[in-house]
Amino acid sequence: MSKQAINPNAVKALNQMKYEIANELGIGNNITNDKSDLSSGKNVFYGGYVGGAMTKKLVEMGEQMLIDKNKKD
Structure with a gap:
């Protein structure tokens, strides 16, 4: 099976959507904060x-x- 290159624009768009959804859910700060604790x-x-x-x-x-x-169509 060949490995496909990941489209950087797609990765950026998905990450942006992740942050938008987290903010809508009221957990936006928890996405960006250090979670080691x-x-x-x-x-x-x-x-x-x-x-x-x-x-x-x-x-x-x-x-x-x-x-x-x-x-x-």
Whole structure:
């Protein structure tokens, strides 16, 4: 299997979305702060919370793209 290069613009966009979602959820400061003093449970909570919200948002975006594409066809 060949390794694909990661598009830096995609990485930047996903990181930006992560911070926006974290701010919407009221945990924006917890994303940027040093987490070395937090328990593993807290880190999992914040990571899972933001990751789940990101996944939901990406699915919504994908659904909208499919709807828009089908309207054009």
